[in-house]
Amino acid sequence: MDWITFLLSTPHNDPQLPLAWDADIPGRTLSWNQYVHAVKSVAAGLQATRLEFQGCVALLSENDIYYYALGDAVIAAGGIFCPMQTSRRIAELAHQLKTASVKYLFASPKLLDLALEAARSAGIPDVAIFVYDPPGVEVYRGSRICMSRLMSRDDTQWKNPNVGKDPRAIMAYRMFSSGTTGSPKAAEISHYTHIARVDQRSKGPLSDPTDKARALIWTPIYHSTCQWNYHQAAIGEQTMYVTSDKEVKDVPALIDIIRQYDITATQVPPYFLLPVVACIKNGTRSTGDLSTLIKVSSGGSTIDPHAAHQFRAVFPEIKFLGGYGTTEAGGFALGPGPDISSPGVIGNVFPDVELKFVNPETLVEARDGEDGEVCVRSVQVFSGYHNNPEANTSSFLTDPSGNWFRTGDKGHLDPKTRHLVLTGRYKEIFKIDLKQVAPEEIENVIMQHEAIEDAAVLPVPAKHDQTQVEVKAYVVKKDVTKQVSAEDIIAFVATKLSSHKVPRGGVVFCNEIPRNALKKVVRRKLREIDACEG
Known part of the structure; x- marks a missing residue:
């Protein structure tokens, strides 16, 4: 089954109720019916522009409730969606466009001038630059193709070109790696893999069938973590609230949004744990402002045990979870996270995930409980880096029964608890x-x-x-x-x-x-x- 068929087979009990709220524009929401119309009508419009099957379409935009509705429209048209990492540097944007072989680029009005310069640098023709102006924001009045005009098409004209294709062989996304030690690479995520990731999250440790979470997205939405959370709302597993991405100076405003919308779950990058604690300790905000929060997960980089300990001490009623995953391999471990007495601990490895730990130089498997490079094998692992055979060769361990993705992280399984423990990153050590x-x-x-x-x-x-x-x-x-x-x-x-x-x-x-x-x-x-x- 392709991703769009899977998505459209999960209608909500009340298709008129909002599945997403704009936390920055009061009253702006997105319902299931509006979501489906956006996907089908924009897909029909893109097909009319003669988008090639498996052609790549990118989006350069701030956080928005329609962000992945546009992405799903691209996929529904037979394309591959590429969420671009926002940057103010033309060279970095142009690198992304070239790396992902982008054919068409949507850009929000605020970022349109940057997009045009980057596209010129990447050799993308001017006519291939479209404007992202979703419902509820100012309508674009210029001459370029734009989302609002595409949405005026009859959505019954849309036909799903992905039906009947091998979902493992057709790509849905090109997601960029973090690029912390080298230039970002475009990871290819197939329809099959994306379904597996969404399905795993809806049935995994973060899900709660008795209580639909009110989840807040406040980190940059182009990141894979936000993509997974967004689609949990799209399939009816939670209600999503979206705000602009925040910096440390914005922590008080972030807490205000959590209080205003009675948010019950959110993700807090490790870097933000101590600033949130400090905001309470210095009296800028109170613990009561976060009284609706039930779960906080943290991941994306190493969690400082000192910070995790302080967060738990200030917010004992909030369930704190450490998570581990990558753009390339999805999320595959979750648990109590580290503390002063147990630094590096993440938690249990998900049932559909196999791990092994190898010496990164000899590739010999480490003994049980000894550190090695974390290698993962599961249905959630990506297909490979687009147009980068050298990176693909170095990033996988070949195995007749299924290749292993090398994460570059250092760790082991605790011999007693079988919890995943991370102790560093080989590329940075x-x-x-x-x-x-x-x-x-x-x-x-x-x-x-x-x-x-x-x-x-x-x-x-x-x-x-x-x-x-x-x-x-x-x-x-x-x-x-x-x-x-x-x-x-x-x-x-x-x-x-x-x-x-x-x-x-x-x-x-x-x-x-x-x-x-x-x-x-x-x-x-x-x-x-x-x-x-x-």
Whole structure:
């Protein structure tokens, strides 16, 4: 079965009730009937533009309740949908367009000029740039093809070109990898795989058939985590509220939205745990403002056990869950998450998932309980990277009974609990004096300093021996007017970590740390940072 047939076979009990609410525009909602009409009418319109079967159509937009309705329309027209990572840099947008072989690009009016420049750089003709103007926002009046005009078509004209095709062989999505250590790659997600991911989430540990969650999407919607949550609402498993993506400074506003809409479930990236706690402790907001929250899941990067412990202490009534997954392999572990006494713990591996742990250099399987590179095999694993045979070769372990995807993460299964435990990331781990150093461990310690808002570290050539490396830190102050020196940071870390983990390679005070959608540090951009006054 193809994804669109699966989607349209799950009508809601009351198709007029909202499945999605715009948390930024009062009264703007999306019902099942409106969703279906948007998918079918826009698909019919795209077919009339002669979109080739399996042609790629991208969207560059802010968070919006119709975001994946447009995506599903692209798929319903026989295309492949590519949610673009938003960026203000033309070169980065052009790279995405080229990497995903995008043929047509929708862009919101706010991002249209950027989209046009990026498209020109990528060699996409001007006539292939459309405007994303969904219902409930200002209608586009220009001459370009736009969503509002496509939606005026008769949706009975639509025919599903995916019917009868092998769902494993036709792609539904090209989703970009995080790009934290290298340029983002376009992961191909088949119809079969996407159905498996949506179905798993509707039946997995996060589901609750007795209580339809009111879930809030507030991180960038192009990320796969938001895509999975969005489609839980589309198939009637929860009601979705969507707001613009938030930064740390927006935590009070985020809490206000949770209170206003009686949100019961949301995802909080690890980077946001301490800012949420601080917002309560300093009296900016109260625990009562989050009294409707039942479940909070955290993932996307390493969860600091110190932050998780504080979050649980401040919000003992909220069920805190640690999650683990990747764009390429879907979500495949969930559980209690780490604490001070059990750092790195995630939880149980999902039933349809196989894991093994290998030495990343020899590929020999690790013994039970020993660390190795986490490799995963399941129906949720993607088909491969688009037009990137080199990455595909290096990212999979071949096996006659089914290939294994190499996550690049370091971990093991606890011999007693069988919980997945993550201990680092091989692509980011470096060695000093033959000892392994995980950057996030040092970053978490630096951010415990009362004067520091954010931090990231890198290995740099050691001053005393250019053949060796030492730690260099990049830090952001909470208050630029307060004095804190590099020596202060070095001394602070030295009281908490082994000497080889102390940032003796320097401390750079900067304006911000480059992070992706789920607030992972984008390390390849750290060296571009301009130092500001310390």
